[in-house]
Amino acid sequence: xxxxxxxxxxxxxxxxxxxxxxxxxxxxxxxxxxxxxxxxxxxxxxxxxxxxxxxxxxxxxxxxxxxxxxxxxxxxxxxxxxxxxxxxxxxxxxxxxxxxxxxxxxxxxxxxxxxxxxxxxxxxxxxxxxxxxxxxxxxxxxxxxxxxxxxxxxxxxxxxxxxxxxxxxxxxxxxxxxxxxxxxxxxxxxxxxxxxxxxxxxxxxxxxxxxxxxxxxxxxxxxxxxxxxxxxxxxxxxxxxxxxxxxxxxxxxxxxxxxxxxxxxxxx
Ligand code: ADP
Ligand code: MG
Numbered sequence: 001x002x003x004x005x006x007x008x009x010x011x012x013x014x015x016x017x018x019x020x021x022x023x024x025x026x027x028x029x030x031x032x033x034x035x036x037x038x039x040x041x042x043x044x045x046x047x048x049x050x051x052x053x054x055x056x057x058x059x060x061x062x063x064x065x066x067x068x069x070x071x072x073x074x075x076x077x078x079x080x081x082x083x084x085x086x087x088x089x090x091x092x093x094x095x096x097x098x099x100x101x102x103x104x105x106x107x108x109x110x111x112x113x114x115x116x117x118x119x120x121x122x123x124x125x126x127x128x129x130x131x132x133x134x135x136x137x138x139x140x141x142x143x144x145x146x147x148x149x150x151x152x153x154x155x156x157x158x159x160x161x162x163x164x165x166x167x168x169x170x171x172x173x174x175x176x177x178x179x180x181x182x183x184x185x186x187x188x189x190x191x192x193x194x195x196x197x198x199x200x201x202x203x204x205x206x207x208x209x210x211x212x213x214x215x216x217x218x219x220x221x222x223x224x225x226x227x228x229x230x231x232x233x234x235x236x237x238x239x240x241x242x243x244x245x246x247x248x249x250x251x252x253x254x255x256x257x258x259x260x261x262x263x264x265x266x267x268x
Pocket of ligand 2 (some may be wrong): 052053054184185
């Protein structure tokens with residue numbers, strides 16, 4: 001959601017310019033350019049295999065990219081490009097520092113099974129940011145309250161439902177106090193009755209003004225929460241715009257066909 005206090009011309013939190021990525025001979029991202037404004041939620045939709053996950057992973061440099069640039073809050077991600085077009089990889093320490101501002105949550109929860117919920121959340125702030133244990137625990141308890149799991153601090157992940165584990169994973173990402181959160185189909189592995197509790201947490205984050213990129217198949221949710229919808233197919237952004245425009249008046253045949261499947265399944 002937009003923040004009134006920000007000037008209309010504020011620099012974007014993330015700017016992707018001409019991003020290209022190949023896996024061998026497979027061209028997975030083709031000249032993708034996209035801006036993620038500060039305080040806004042951008043939902044990325046599109047068929048399976050279209051490059052959505054790869055794009056998110058490039059933003060965090062979990063995946064190297066071949067061409068283009070990603071600028072995060074004014075700083076380049078991964079590489080510096082000289083005016084002559086030569087690329088140089090940034091030092092690991094610079095990459096790690098930038099990455100620490102970017103929270104990412106995946107479809108699989110990836111919690112540490114041998115640690116309690118509280119320890120899962122405090123581990124990175126203590127190890128990466130050097131936060132003292134007391135402060136980290138206070139932060140973790142605040143975050144657990146925020147995701148509705150105050151009573152689970154001392155549980156082990158295996159004792160939690162999938163929806164609860166995913167909310168812990170979100171709290172763990174938030175514990176690094178990131179400037180942006182990336183969500184990759186975080187409800188896809190959940191039983192249907194657990195999806196709502198996770199979406200509610202994400203919706204609250206949007207209302208609190210977190211900058212977010214949300215890859216999702218939950219069309220109704222994307223429509224409710226996102227400021228901008230981006231439709232990707234075959235590694236290319238086919239259309240983007242406000243939810244109302246894209247969902248009610250898609251311009252491309254690709255998007256129309258994609259949305260029809262959700263309409264036909266009564267999911268939109
Ligand atoms: P989406 O998230 O939209 O389903 P992905 O970004 O996961 O799409 O994948 C895009 C394409 O890249 C797919 O064809 C996939 O098979 C391929 N791909 C993804 N990761 C790898 C990898 N590590 N090695 C080779 N091919 C990959
Ligand atoms: Mg994916």
